[in-house]
Amino acid sequence: MSEIPEPRTDPIRVLIVDDHALFRRGLEMVLTGEAGIEVVGEGGDGLEAVDKARDLLPDVILMDIRMPRRGGIEACVAIKEAVPSAKIVMLTISDEEEDLFEALKAGASGYLLKEIAIDEVPQSVRAVHGGQSLISPSMASKLISEFTALARRSEERQQQVPAPRLTDREMEVLRLVARGLGNREIAKELFISENTVKNHIRNILEKLQLHSRMEAVVYAVREKLLEIT
Known part of the structure; x- marks a missing residue:
């Protein structure tokens, strides 16, 4: 009697977009060593992000906000229109409230500061791919404050x-x-x-x-x- 093969699970396809090549390389090295995650491409600005998202159809995109030619928030809007299934996580040094709110309005599923421990990135990718929304604790408190102000x-x-x-x-x-x-x-x-x-x-x-x-x-x-x- 032949064995029934276990169902295959496709890896989570990740696109990395950041204008700093060393940072992209660091993320790629961490994610490449993770089971169930595949880095399918990278880009250095918002224009490349949109083009590569269309071509590669990633599941999760890790993207900076401040980039040349086209910023991450503008790219987020375009990507959500072109590849609505893609989950976008802003990975940035910006702790500005306005950037947080604009990113969420643009359709981002997460907003993480680059101070995040590098070994937490794979788990963040899995969480967002699984439908969770992720926001760095310091930014979440600002979101709660704004929500409270809106209610008031x-x-x-x-x-x-x-x-x-x-x-x-x-x-x-x-x-x-x-x-x-x-x-x-x-x-x-x-x-x-x-x-x-x-x-x-x-x-x-x-x-x-x-x-x-x-x-x-x-x-x-x-x-x-x-x-x-």
Whole structure:
């Protein structure tokens, strides 16, 4: 009786993008020695990041923010449009709040400072590939502070007039946004197109007179339009 072969697990395909060749080489050396991880390419700026992401279809991209020709955040936006399945982790020295918020809005799944121990990088790659979001502790505290400030501002501007009424479909979209789903995932959940999801989110923000998905969720919770369990 022949043995049943064990199912094969494809390695996690990683693209490294940083304008410092020595840093790229260090990451490559660490990741290459890890089982289940394959470095499929590297790039030195945002333009190369987008081109190589299209060509190589990586699962995870480790990318700096400050790079010549095209920065990491702009590249993140373009990559998420071209290869939406790719998980992008910003690996940077920038501890600026604005960079953190812009990276998350651009679709990054992680924001890690380069002070991270080099032996933690493989585990970070596996975690992000598995669907987790990673943020360096010092940056996470800034995110929490901003979320708290958004909630406070939302509470302060509450008025006596009724909250703008959202349609049933808009409420469905808002609930899924609150669960952390992206446009593509919401589209699959509701059996609609990504463009339709974008239109719903734009309408929600216009009705609530807000500027971001995060603000919309905070506002909806404060106004008891939805509950996050």
